[in-house]
Amino acid sequence: MRKLKIHFLGGSGTVTGSKFYLESEGINILVDCGFFQGTKELRQQNWLPLPIDVSQIDVVLLTHGHLDHCGYLPLLVKQGFQGTILGTAPTLAIAEIILMDSAKIQEEEAERANEEGYSKHHPALPLYDQEDVKRTLPHFKSVEEGKQIELAPECSAKFRYNGHIIGSTFIELNLFGKQFVFSGDVGRLNDDLLDAPLQPEWADYLFVESTYGDKNHPVEDVEGILQDLVARTLQNRGSLIIPSFAVERLQSLMYLLWKLYNKNKIPNIPIFVDSPMGTNVLNVFGRFPEWHKLSMSEYNNMRNHVTLVSSYRETWETIDDPRPKIVIAGSGMVTGGRVLTYLKQLMDKKSTTVLLVGYQAEETRGRKLLEGAQELKMFGKHIPVKAQVEHLESLSAHADQSELLHWMGNIKNIPEKVFLIHGENEALHTFKNKIEEQQGWQCHIPQLHEVLEIML
Template sequence: MKIKFIGGAGTVTGSKTLIESNGIRILVDCGLFQGLKSLREYNWEPLPVLPSTIDYVLLTHGHLDHCGWLPRLVAQGFTGKIYCTSPTRDVAKLVLLDSAKIQEEEANKANKEHYSKHEKAEPLYTVKEAEAVLPLFKIIQPKISVIVDNNIAAVFSVAGHIIGACSITLTLEDKTLVFSGDIGRDDDVLMFPPTKPENADYLFLESTYGNRLHPDLDVKKELETYINTTVEQKGTVIIPGFAVERAQSIMYLLWQLKKEGRIPNIPYILDTPMGANVLDIFLENMKWHKLSQNDCSEMSKMFKIVSEFEQTLRIIEDPQPKVILAASGMVTGGRVLSYFEHYIGLEKTTVIMVGYQAEGTRGRKLLDGADEIKIYGKYYTVEAKIQLIEGLSAHGDQEDLINWLSALNNTPKCIYLVHGENIPADELRIKIQERYGFKCSVPLMGNEIEI
């Protein structure tokens, strides 16, 4: 059996792991590379195998860095089944169509305003190509063993992180392989704790926060302080939010603060059409999260939910203090860029970052203290206050990741640390070896192993 790391190795984006066994090829996740240009260029490169020779895709969850390359895979000849949970299919549909729409719009804008380095800017894929992925999804239920192919079985287990997210246990050639996907937190606001694996010969574990512990701070108090301080200065709060799950978590916390009378009665705006649609997915999948139907309904009433871009422009022009929650979470695209064009240069603006910021993204640059950022070919001076609330991340921290291994009844032959930058992954490797004595390895992009 061969395992090839063709994405999500040495980086937190572009997750793709290829398994070859007895003539069958399985791809675990099919993510988009984001952030550094050197990584984004991989999106335009062919896979090391022809997509038409891949038989199945197993999807851990619907975030762009795990599903966002599917339209390219299908456009290049993949015709197999894409196995995932029902909420993951619904989230992936939103994410892929939104991604395609943004890429088409940005290519058109670059051509119209002549800021592309290419003679003609092209989208990585179109809405039509994204739509071609949708009929290939095959829904499976968690905890139920599914025969993927002859002598290959898969079980999906709840991973927390976002709605529908699962780890995947694959049984083939008398070996058990466990792919963590992204592991959620044991104490997440909305999601249930991740299910721990009990047996694994080989384990592929994400390491996003492999060298960090989330601070033990009161995130509601942090939100309250930043909002009230900004409103006193008659400023605007902008929260770049991942449209899936983080947006809903922040909405929930803001709703709680408002009910408790701890934040003022000003406009609270959700300007991510995809985030609004995810609320419907929450209502349709009540068993996947902690909110009640009434919570979802009452929480939504507090927010002005924006769908049309004309509404965005009117909100931008309105000088009154407000709190805006807009995608994307790493400030790589989406409506948040339009708000930044107007507000990032104002001292009374506060930007609150609430999730992991990958290398090369605008979000990471802001956290690193950038004096200016580039948006649609133009540079904007950063005068806004940039704050980070680490306690709102949807990823488990170092202790959560180590704890996820605590129920194993056997000693794995090797744990491969993926979906993390090299330093966090290596620190997690050391911690796991110290705690359990398990053999760990940090693969590089393009590495292939035989087991």
Template sequence: MKAKFFGGAGTVTGSKTIIESNGVQILIDCGQFQGIKPLRELNWEPLPVLPSSIDYVLLTHGHLDHCGWLPRLVNQGFSGKIFCTSPTKDIAKLILLDSAKIQEEEANRANEGNYSKHQIAEPLYTVAQAEAVFSHFRVVEENEVVALDAEISAVFTNAGHILGACTLTLNLESKTLVFSGDLGRDNDVLMYPPTKPKKADYVFIESTYGNRIHPKEEVKLLLETYVNNAYSRGGTIIIPSFAVERAQTLMYMLWQLKEEGRIPNIPYIIDTPMGISVLEIFRNNKKWHKISVSECEKMCAMFDMVSNYQETINFIYNKNPKVVIAASGMINGGRVLSYLERYISLPETTIIIVGYQAEGTRGRKLLEGAKDLKIRGKYYDVKANVVEIEGLSAHGDQNDLLNWLSEIENKPKKVFLVHGENAPADELRIKINERYGWDCTIPLMGQEFEL
């Protein structure tokens, strides 16, 4: 049995791990690379194994860095089944279609504006190629034992990260392999805490925040302060947000603040069509989150739900103070770019960063104090007030990750630290070894291990 790491190794994006056993190849996640250009360029490279040779894909959750390369995989010959939970299937569909649409729009814009380095800019994949993935999805229930092969089974258990997110347990060759996927927090606003594994011969654990402890900050108080400060200056508040889970958490907290009379009566805008669609998935999957149906309805009533781009333009050119939640969360694309083109150079504007910002993304550059930002081929001076709320992360911190391992009854043969940049992964490796005495390895991209 072998484990091969083709993504999510030394980086937080592009998650792809292949387990090969007795001629069967199982791909755990199939993510798109994001961030710095050398990583993004990997999306155009062929997979080191033939997609047609992969028998199954097991999807931990529907974020782009875990499912965003599926259209390329299918287009290049994969014909097997993609197993995931029902919310993950629904979210992955939304995210793949949105990604494909953005890819097509960016390619068209680059060709029209003649700012691509290529003679003809092409999308990584098209909407039609994204849609071709959907027939491969197979829905599984939480805790259901899924027989992939006569001697291979998989179980999906709650990971607490976003709706439908799961840890995967693979049983094969008399061994138990546990893949954390992205782990949520033990005390998340919307999600239930992750289920802890009891047994594992090999553990594949994410390490996004392996060297960080989330600050014990009053998130609602910070949100209240930033909104009121910007309002007092006559400015607009822009919150780049992931459309899944983060946008809904922000909506929930802003609704609570408004109900408590702690923030002003100004327009509150959710300008992410995908984020609006996710609200319906929330309504249909009550068992996966803490928010009640009545709370969801009241929360939604407070917001202007922007569905078409003309509405976006109208809000952009409305000079009055407002709060805008818009995708994408790392400012890689999406409608938030249109707002930033208008508002990033205004000193009365406040930009609130509320999630992990991968290396090379516009969000990371803003946090690092960039004086200008390139958007759609043009540079804009950054004069807006850029602030961060760390306590909204949907990823567990170092304590959460260590705690998730605490109920494993046996000593694993090896722990692989994946989905993290090198420094966080290495510090988590040291902490796991100190606390549990387990053998830990940080795999390199393209590395292969015999299990």
């Protein structure tokens, strides 16, 4: 018998900060190493050292490159991590882009806070900077999708396609004869850009995301909605601003708008993509064509149909452009990035429409807009909301309840335990009841910093 401790260091009782630490006599493994986003209480967790000896971690396994799954890596290295960080080649490419962008945003926000004096901290400092990211990258090592990787005696891992974003996987970890399956974030069954997720067939211990564990995505006529919003924007001679996640969502929106234009369903309205990170991710699509559905001619045509904005000078030129226009800019939950500049200048105009796409975490500006906020605080100032706010849920890159159940539906054994992670309270409990009722499997909802000991 061998003793294994599972530390739930993030993504537990919340949808952000995913970190799951498996501590054993043979090897110590951290699955994902995410940044906390959302409420102030959660964000403050990023400033605290992990309650484990970081120098003892042998390897980090990354399911994918989103900030809430990889954003804490530079801090891990600062705290003494000396091991290897494994992920698929596109995941590591995305992670590098996201970490550099995160560091840059933190540096800029600290600088702005110091100049304008709106931080309680003197001086305000970034959690990590671009040099910290550069010190993290040498730890990266890519793995092949579907190939078994030997990590230590009696321990191997396999990264398998799960269709959430380019490069994303679920992880099958075989440890001392038991199969631990970490879902990562599971993608959609029918996605414009990505194939359907593969499914696990055996899980002794299953860690499954529950972002939409309490609901199914609505069936929406996405093309029709976009068509109507473009027509409204032209009629109002205004701006359609779409805050977007730079990875996958931004490329999906580009593809949908290009497709509508190709079908003569919308005119050739100027489309500006203002996300340096999104542009970098677009380049990853070009580098890894085997990871998505687009042909290279479709990819190039879609790319040429939009104006890629790079500098802040071009951002202001776009804002001042009097033509009706579509602007897709980061970030998706309106927590930072270029979209804040557009909203600060254009959100108080009735001719502006803000289209939110996908999940909006608690206490983010995106969630506040959804809930009908009359004003938003940005750069230390309160900006009135006069724009019309719309929401598209079905563009989510996360599987909904029925798709999650389908993803688990090929498991041939009865897992010893199912851990429900990466979800808000209501989603977690609804999903727990659904799995126990439908599958009869024993589910547990771990709390942040819970430590569970099991014998193998």
